Amino acid sequence: MPLHQDIPVNLITGFLGVGKTTAIRYLLGQRPEGAHWAVLVNEFGEIGVDGGLLADTGVALEEIPGGCLCCVSAQMFTVGLNRLIRAQQPDRILIEPTGLGHPAQIIRTLTEPPYAGVLDLRATVTLMDARHLGSLRHREHPNWRDQIALADILVANKLDLYTEADREALHDFVAGMPSPRPHAVETAGGRMEREWLDRPRLDRGGALFPEAREFLQTQAVGAHDHDHEHKHEHSPDPKAGDWVTIDTRGEGYIGRSWWLPVDRSLDHAALRQLVAKFSGERLKGLVHTDRGWQQLNQVDGVGKIENLPQPSGAIRPRIEAILPEGEANALQAFDAALRRMERTA
Numbered sequence: 001m002p003l004h005q006d007i008p009v010n011l012i013t014g015f016l017g018v019g020k021t022t023a024i025r026y027l028l029g030q031r032p033e034g035a036h037w038a039v040l041v042n043e044f045g046e047i048g049v050d051g052g053l054l055a056d057t058g059v060a061l062e063e064i065p066g067g068c069l070c071c072v073s074a075q076m077f078t079v080g081l082n083r084l085i086r087a088q089q090p091d092r093i094l095i096e097p098t099g100l101g102h103p104a105q106i107i108r109t110l111t112e113p114p115y116a117g118v119l120d121l122r123a124t125v126t127l128m129d130a131r132h133l134g135s136l137r138h139r140e141h142p143n144w145r146d147q148i149a150l151a152d153i154l155v156a157n158k159l160d161l162y163t164e165a166d167r168e169a170l171h172d173f174v175a176g177m178p179s180p181r182p183h184a185v186e187t188a189g190g191r192m193e194r195e196w197l198d199r200p201r202l203d204r205g206g207a208l209f210p211e212a213r214e215f216l217q218t219q220a221v222g223a224h225d226h227d228h229e230h231k232h233e234h235s236p237d238p239k240a241g242d243w244v245t246i247d248t249r250g251e252g253y254i255g256r257s258w259w260l261p262v263d264r265s266l267d268h269a270a271l272r273q274l275v276a277k278f279s280g281e282r283l284k285g286l287v288h289t290d291r292g293w294q295q296l297n298q299v300d301g302v303g304k305i306e307n308l309p310q311p312s313g314a315i316r317p318r319i320e321a322i323l324p325e326g327e328a329n330a331l332q333a334f335d336a337a338l339r340r341m342e343r344t345a
């Protein structure tokens with residue numbers, strides 16, 4: 001372990017698609033002059049898209065795809081984190097765990113040896129979408145509950161999409177949270193105050209909420225896999241011309257990651273339609289189309305396809321989809337439709 005001491009670290013948590021990467025981009029724009037920040041992004045899918053979305057910020061970046069940091073990627077997490085600490089000697093590290101992650105275990109890893117004294121874990125910022133308070137699918141998901149229960153700062157993002165009833169539900173929810181309650185704010189576009197990052201973690205007296213306690217009791221650090229199946233493959237050659245897919249499963253979801261051929265593009269109009277009717281939990285991608293590079297995003301039933309500045313260097317187009325378990329047929333149909341829209345670039 002290097003000699004660097006007490007590097008401030010923050011977890012930026014929250015369920016799939018709530019705006020974590022958007023918030024990190026915003027925070028990176030608030031970096032003090034000359035500050036050297038590093039970001040570690042972890043994704044459920046085997047390829048990962050968020051790193052590509054942060055590449056233009058010039059931040060030191062480490063990507064850990066393939067499941068929750070504390071589970072299947074535990075070893076890669078330590079290797080990636082150590083690499084950031086040693087090679088970058090950052091002034092601050094922001095960590096974005098997958099929206100299907102277990103924050104209690106990650107907090108434990110970051111505050112125990114060998115990281116105790118090397119890292120100084122500060123406020124955990126949990127983003128949420130107040131509209132999910134009315135969704136059983138979210139409220140009954142243990143990871144959704146764990147993330148919110150461990151928030152030091154609870155950020156209700158996407159304020160632009162809330163009704164008055166959503167805001168009332170949010171206020172009631174926060175008022176009903178057990179003490180010590182997080183600092184709760186409402187925002188849009190992931191806009192946050194940099195000062196929040198330096199707030200200390202709330203002292204929960206060592207007590208974790210029931211889900212986390214149960215989880216920690218049954219799992220040895222880094223030695224569990226949560227019924228998460230996946231297959232690791234090395235990143236293929238960015239110049240290669242084949243479709244490569246890698247499947248994953250866990251936390252009640254199935255995921256598929258696609259590397260797309262570099263010498264082909266997708267039909268923009270067909271892709272727009274396909275994204276709009278995608279019915280899974282989360283879809284995102286960086287793809288090349290007949291209208292140039294595009295970023296795909298779908299969450300909460302709303303799909304978007306937006307221009308992406310020409311990526312620097314050779315990047316291989318990629319897509320990540322996450323669907324509830326049991327929707328394998330929808331995934332197959334999506335896969336087939338995607339391949340049908342391939343064009344020679």
Ligand SMILES: Nc1nc2c(ncn2[C@@H]2O[C@H](COP(=O)(O)OP(=O)(O)OP(=O)(O)O)[C@@H](O)[C@H]2O)c(=O)[nH]1
Pocket residue numbers: 014015016017018019020021022023050098099157158159160161187188189190282284297298299304
């Ligand atoms: N309307 C609206 N959209 C937002 C807001 N913040 C983020 N988004 C959009 O929500 C989508 C998901 O944002 P991300 O920042 O990628 O969310 P994430 O939590 O990092 O997603 P995962 O890493 O896949 O879990 C993107 O299309 C964003 O542009 C907001 O305040 N309002």
Ligand SMILES: [Mg+2]
Pocket residue numbers: 020021022050096
């Ligand atoms: Mg993200």
